[in-house]
Amino acid sequence: MSTGQAGPPAPQGLMGFVHRRRRGAELVLLILSLVVGIGAYAAVGLGVDGTLPVNLFTYGAWLAGLVIACHVVIRIFAAYADPILLPIVSALNGIGLAMIHRIDLARQASRPSSNGFADAQLVWMTLGAILFVAVLIIVRDHRRLQSFTYTFGLAAIVLLLLPLLPGIGRTINGSRIWINLGPMSFQPGEVAKVLLVIAFAGYLVLHRDALALAGRRFLFVDLPRGRDLGPILAMWLVSLGILVFQRDLGSSLLFFGLFLVMLYVATERPGWLVVGGVMFAAGAYAGFVALGHVHARVEAWLHPFSPDVNSFQLVQGLYGMGWGGLVGRGLGQGQPQVTPLAWSDFILPSLGEELGLTGVMAIILLYGILVERGLRTALICRDNFGKLMATGLATVLALQVFVVIGGVTRLIPLTGLTTPFLSQGGSSLVANWVIIALLIRISDHARRPPPELVEPDEDYDADATQVVKIR
């Protein structure tokens, strides 16, 4: 919303225009998204076995039940929320489930003993939907979260340190980012990213004025003052710590990028981007020189076809997408299972192989719309905390998508991050559902029309309390 004083007063004044509830549109889109998700499952069955899957009906009913339950909760608790967020999430999640199921089938065909991931993923999705509902019911006003700024910040740091503890920490695929929870394992970093967004938003809302003060001027850019470098330095060290001790390139990039974007949005100072960019470059170069796993990733990115570089996975993914071509092999017709981790980090090349460029473009467009709706929520939100939080949540999604899709398409070095809602991985799925719930909560607040005034009676006192009716 513009705050400019110039120009004639808008006819609707305060809000520009009044948003409608749009719950009907959401329901229609949800049904379409279920067609996309369940259709993918059916197409996989037809492509692999030649018949519809036996459990198509129960599977479809389960999926439909979940999203319709979410829709009903939105109708009751967030009636003005953005109508596009939930359908996109439902569609992406459905596509992801179908693809994981498809790779399970292929792996079990060659080795009947191998375990499937799709069932566990459906359980995690259910858990995600339950958390989604819980967040909408518990968090009635996102501004209340501001009072937990430092609690959440501390909790995020504790969660990030948990995997390093000897008792519960676990190392899987070279990264020490897991903890044991009984029979399951969990990535606390995924939860930490949501908490960090809230903590950053709360901190920056209070300190943006000080952080926006200009220091030395250099090449047309006002650099920030030296004494304000504390927070960004701390965040830089945390990111480097994740890179060195947990060997997790993706999260390191995500956290630092997130902080930088939110700092820039809060202060409107391009100087922070310069400072952050220089720090990032320095950290990345130091990592490249000193850390073996970073060096290996960069080598695989620069020379994937060289015989003495370990880039089998990346090259398999690239060939898969190449084989898929413009329209893909068709669901169940390709061979995505030959790529290692085709069901998690490399799910996008798997989809590229079977749905082709046309399908991948649709998926990337869906992510684009998701991020756009998040940023639009930030634009129309009326309080600064909500603005920053929505920006941060949208940025988390955008950075994840960029880092992982950029990685598998060899735009940037490959780093391990999950593709939101598509990849197999419970912690990430649950955390992303919570992100969407928070975005829906903020957008409901932002789109809700201003309260109507109910005048008590004809002649009133200036001091009298006015009854304000909130729709």
Added chain:
Amino acid sequence: MSELTLVLIRFAYLAILWIFVLSCISVIRSDMFGARVARQEAGGPSRAERKARSKQQKSSKPRRGVPTQVVIVEGGNKGEAVSLEHAPLLIGRGNDAAIRLDDDYVSTRHARIASSGEQWFVEDLGSTNGTYVGTSRISQATALQLGTQIRIGKTILELRK
């Protein structure tokens, strides 16, 4: 399963995927432009507007006029008046504020006064010390009447005719 059926399924699925994407975009489009028009044709004037209109017809008492200016009745800038013609008005200590207050307890961009139809609102912009209407600190856009006092820091503003 014949080759042809599989090809048909493949293209049908891509079509479904794109239909979904395009319907999302069409909902975004109608969300952007459709709101104001649809509101007018659907529900006619809203309750607030209707109420305000009926009020106007009923009572043409002298007190119930349309506010035309904001007057600073207390504080460092006491006596200053700003016309409401250029609404929305930004209140704060910053250079871009329409009502610039010389008051240490006022934030750079503190609050905003704007109108919706006939109704005037004041809205806090995330200030440090808050905006008060009457005695309560406001947390969202709050309606104003002629003579309602808005307290910002040590300054009190009032809507006048």
